[in-house]
Each structure stands twice: as C-alpha cells, then as structure tokens.
Amino acid sequence: xxxxxxxxxxxxxxxxxxxxxxxxxxxxxxxxxxxxxxxxxxxxxxxxxxxxxxxxxxxxxxxxxxxxxxxxxxxxxxxxxxxxxxxxxxxxxxxxxxxxxxxxxxxxxxxxxxxxxxxxxxxxxxxxxxxxxxxxxxxxxxxxxxxxxxxxxxxxxxxxxxxxxxxxxxxxxxxxxxxxxxxxxxxxxxxxxxxxxxxxxxxxxxxxxxxxxxxxxxxxxxxxxxxxxxxxxxxxxxxxxxxxxxxxxxxxxxxxxxxxxxxxxxxxxxxxxxxxxxxxxxxxxxxxxxxxxxxxxxxxxxxxxxxxxxxxxxxxxxxxxxxxxxxxxxxxxxxxxxxxxxxxxxxxxxxxxxxxxxxxxxxxxx
Numbered sequence: 001x002x003x004x005x006x007x008x009x010x011x012x013x014x015x016x017x018x019x020x021x022x023x024x025x026x027x028x029x030x031x032x033x034x035x036x037x038x039x040x041x042x043x044x045x046x047x048x049x050x051x052x053x054x055x056x057x058x059x060x061x062x063x064x065x066x067x068x069x070x071x072x073x074x075x076x077x078x079x080x081x082x083x084x085x086x087x088x089x090x091x092x093x094x095x096x097x098x099x100x101x102x103x104x105x106x107x108x109x110x111x112x113x114x115x116x117x118x119x120x121x122x123x124x125x126x127x128x129x130x131x132x133x134x135x136x137x138x139x140x141x142x143x144x145x146x147x148x149x150x151x152x153x154x155x156x157x158x159x160x161x162x163x164x165x166x167x168x169x170x171x172x173x174x175x176x177x178x179x180x181x182x183x184x185x186x187x188x189x190x191x192x193x194x195x196x197x198x199x200x201x202x203x204x205x206x207x208x209x210x211x212x213x214x215x216x217x218x219x220x221x222x223x224x225x226x227x228x229x230x231x232x233x234x235x236x237x238x239x240x241x242x243x244x245x246x247x248x249x250x251x252x253x254x255x256x257x258x259x260x261x262x263x264x265x266x267x268x269x270x271x272x273x274x275x276x277x278x279x280x281x282x283x284x285x286x287x288x289x290x291x292x293x294x295x296x297x298x299x300x301x302x303x304x305x306x307x308x309x310x311x312x313x314x315x316x317x318x319x320x321x322x323x324x325x326x327x328x329x330x331x332x333x334x335x336x337x338x339x340x341x342x343x344x345x346x347x348x349x350x351x352x353x354x355x356x357x358x359x360x361x362x363x364x365x366x
Contacts, residue, residue, distance in 0.1 A: 059363040062354035072298035074332040075289040080223025082284040086188040086215035093181040120182040134168040190215035238291040325360040
C-alpha cells in the first residue's frame with residue numbers, strides 16, 4: 001500500500017519541478033517550501049483515507065543523552081591498608097631489668113625522650129669511681145703543665161700526666177655511653193599506642209618491649225598490585241583513595257612504586273601518602289583506584305546502551321523523531337561508561353533508555 005503513495009508523491013514533485021523556475025535561489029527556496037507543504041498535506045490526507053497515518057501510539061518513548069567531550073579515566077582497583085610512616089615497636093639496646101617507666105598509653109612523646117629505665121646501678125658506681133680518678137688525673141696534669149710551661153720538670157712527666165688524663169676521659173665516655181643504653185628511648189616523635197612493659201620485667205636486645213610509638217600525623221596507604229600492571233602503574237600516577245570506614249574519597253598520587261616483583265605474591269608494592277587527619281587510623285581498609293589510562297576529550301556512553309551483533313557494536317540515536325542505528329567502536333570501560341573511539345560525534349543524541357526492540361527508522365518520542 002505504501003508504494004502507490006511514494007509513486008504519487010514523486011509524480012507530483014516531478015510535475016511541480018516541470019513548472020517555470022524562479023529567477024533566484026531565495027525565490028526557489030520559498031517555492032520548494034510551499035510545494036513541500038502541499039505534498040505533506042496530500043500525503044496526510046491519503047494516509048487518513050487508507051488508515052495508515054501514525055498516531056502517538058506508533059512512537060516509542062525514549063530517553064537520550066547528548067554527547068559532549070568529557071574527562072575519561074580507566075582504573076586499576078586494588079585493596080590496601082592505612083599504615084603510619086613512623087610506626088615503631090621499641091626494642092632495648094642492652095639487657096637488663098626495668099626499674100622505672102616514665103610514660104603511659106596515649107601520651108605524646110618526642111624523638112629521643114626516655115620511656116623507661118633499666119637497672120644501671122653497677123654502671124653508675126663504675127662511672128663515679130672513674131670520675132674520681134679522672135678528677136685526680138686532671139689536677140696532676142694541670143700542675144705538670146704549669147711546671148712545663150715554666151721549663152720545670154721533664155717533657156716525659158708532662159706527656160705521662162697528659163696521657164693518663166686523656167685515657168681516663170675516654171674510659172669515662174665509654175661507660176657513660178654504655179649507661180645511656182640502659183635508657184629505653186623513643187626513636188621517633190608520636191603517641192604511645194601500646195604499653196605492655198611492666199616494672200621488674202627483664203628485656204634483651206632484639207626482643208620487643210611491648211611499647212609502640214605511632215606518628216598518626218604521617219600516614220600512608222600500602223597496597224600490593226598484580227604484576228600484570230607492572231607496565232601501567234608507576235610512581236606519580238593519579239589515584240583515588242577511598243576509605244570506607246570514614247567514609248571519604250580523596251585524590252592523590254602514587255608516592256612509591258616498587259621496581260621488583262615479589263616472587264611469592266607475584267606483585268609489587270605501592271604507597272600513597274595521606275594528608276594529616278584525626279579520622280584516619282593505621283590498619284584501616286583503603287581502596288586504591290589507580291589511573292592507568294586517561295582521555296581528556298572523550299565521548300562516552302552508558303555501557304548498557306551498547307548492543308552487539310555478530311560483527312559489530314552499535315547504538316541507536318534519535319534523529320528528527322526517528323531511531324537511527326549507528327555502528328561504533330568502543331575502547332576502555334570504566335564506572336559503567338564506555339569510551340567511543342569512532343562512529344559518534346559531539347552533539348549526537350544517543351538513546352539510553354527504551355532502545356530495546358527498536359529498529360532502524362522507528363518513530364521515537366523523547
């Protein structure tokens with residue numbers, strides 16, 4: 001039934017074209033518009049008579065998105081944990097028995113501050129005895145020096161007194177250094193996060209004392225990345241850090257990416273420094289979304305609006321009230337968005353809802 005209508009329309013159009021043409025293009029355009037209006041009216045009348053005129057029910061409701069260039073990022077997502085830059089389990093430098101504890105849990109301490117004292121009674125007695133000997137040797141040396149300055153006595157007497165004095169000074173310095181090792185000091189500034197040390201407990205070098213000092217103002221996220229991304233993830237890359245327990249998401253950059261693949265885990269470590277915040281705590285779970293691809297002028301469509309045939313991918317666009325099937329080529333997919341490499345242009349209206357069961361040329365209503 002449609003073929004006679006098209007034949008009639010073409011016949012009328014050709015007949016009108018056979019009439020005298022206007023002298024200029026503006027007049028020609030106006031003449032063609034009038035002829036088009038006349039033709040549309042005749043076609044509508046014939047469709048009414050034949051019962052073929054489309055009604056609102058013949059148009060499918062759709063939702064479209066107008067394409068525009070956007071920033072597109074593809075991510076490598078890994079799970080890590082928050083760790084402190086300074087998270088130290090304190091160990092003693094010498095063996096001994098704890099005689100005093102000077103700090104408690106939650107107390108802020110400075111680098112080098114004494115946290116506990118080991119028994120150093122014997123050392124203190126040795127230091128006092130050696131100090132007495134040094135005082136005598138210093139007095140003898142000073143007198144001998146005065147005599148030598150006046151050319152009284154022999155050079156050997158002067159040098160002997162000097163040697164005795166300097167030898168005792170070195171011995172005393174060694175004893176004081178040994179005595180200092182009986183003081184358990186904090187190697188970093190921070191907060192005492194654990195204190196399990198008790199008075200009277202025996203400690204030894206290399207064994208934890210039960211004291212932990214954490215600097216919570218210098219935190220980082222540590223994560224293990226699969227070796228598959230060894231060529232894509234590098235120091236300085238953009239990353240989004242998500243802390244589900246806070247909750248919070250913040251932009252950052254990879255501060256460290258190991259160059260060596262661990263032979264056991266088959267991955268490499270990355271670190272991301274965090275800003276100082278009381279909300280962040282060591283050992284919190286963190287999600288790292290590392291940018292391994294970016295396009296600042298990308299066209300993207302919802303990935304579920306992309307349909308596939310045996311040979312290609314395609315979407316439907318809305319053009320002048322009709323659905324138009326367009327073959328496309330997609331790239332990366334991230335956060336439910338597919339990057340369009342070819343087939344579409346900025347300004348195209350892609351149908352994202354209601355595209356099911358659409359055919360090329362179907363009427364659509366936005």
